[in-house]
Amino acid sequence: MSNLSVDHLLGIKYLNKSDIDLIFKTADNFKKIINQPIKKVPSLRDITIANLFFEDSTRTKLSFELAEKRLSADVINFSSASSSVKKGETLLDTANNILAMKVDIIVLRHPNPGASVFLSRNVNAKIVNAGDGTHEHPTQALLDAYSIREKYGDVSGNKIVIIGDILHSRVALSNIYCLQKLGAEVKVCGPSSLMPKHLDSLGVTHFSDLKKALQWCDVANVLRIQLERQDVNYFPSLREYAMVYGIDKTILKSLDKEITIMHPGPINRGVELSSDVADSKHAIILDQVENGVAIRMAVLYLIAGRIKNN
């Protein structure tokens, strides 16, 4: 197996296990490359990539841009804050205008779920989803699973709990798909008001008690409370959330085992994670960031391999 089964990376839902394994195997090589004295390879020197970010992003955008540059692709950046979107242009028009400049791959971040699927059906370019609303964030899930694989040797057989705002989190949904496809056991934890109604159909159960969840798991993937996506109040206050679901050294010490802490960033220190936990040896948060570049290089390399040369 040396080819992806898909033309675009729209979500983990559309990948099979061998796709994920191939991405990981390719990322292993790129991780070596980005630790070489010269961190750049000429693989995509004839490819142009447009980063279309209709929503704020710091690390995902930087990570994609670095991955693209290390593959020698030509990169153009677009963010909606400083563009004609503000003047009323539609997503399709924006994309087609950019494609008229001969772009091969679009990396899309958009506030609406399904935006990348829509674009993949309507424009002639490969699409990589960098987060579409509350739907999916596939490269984040891949780098999370890759970091677990790096730490434990394999994803399969591990118990992972995702803690926080599952309802509004594309990271949670992509993580659940990805980890389950790789054979891990996944559960979620957080206030009931932040749990989606369709949890059962995902084959995931819910802990409302943080301590029980941490006691059960090998890895805790802690999510940020996304106040910007919450249209009503789902819990009384951030302070109360931190008291009930915030992870600090005290609760970690009370467990009878060591667990690994992950966080996709940005961290709200003192809310979901205390500073002493975020900076401790339990946390592999910065490894996740490094792996993010390798994973995105692998994804772009494999997707570019599906562009037919004419």
Add this chain to the structure above:
Amino acid sequence: MIKERQILNQQDIKITIERLCQQLIERHNDFNNTVIIGVQPRGTFLSNRIIAKLTQLLKTPNIESGNLDISFYRDDLRRREEPIVPQVMDMNLSLEGKNVVLIDDVLFTGRSVRSAIDALMAFGRPKSVELLILLDRRFSRDLPIQPNYVGRTIDALETEKVIVEWKEINGKDRVLMIKSE
């Protein structure tokens, strides 16, 4: 119909490797500033043999070496049906100021060697780069690349395949020319 013809047997390969090692020693003496690099995947079998033989001949156990993966440096990424799956890059060394001997099994169009030279440069600026090849398919080059050390020169048509089999994966060492009619 497929016609198969053996060009080199196990003994021929052994003698050829010995001669190549003597030629290397003639130029590189004790190998104190020389690095041997096998090109992944198939050049590494030959480079391992050469390192083993040199170690035996020179009685110096520490010849610096590495295995180079050239996948990301190739020029045919999107000209194939499937993307190239990378091999292991095993280059825990610096090539700065070193004399590099690049080793591969067959030299055909010269495109792999071009990629390999490109890939080498990521590990520092070598003093020199030489090319050692078991089989040189002369008259079939796309690029102006010539080997410094040649095991055997062969003339083969573009439609013919030259396959080097190694004991480690195929059970025995031999070189075959395969012609399909």
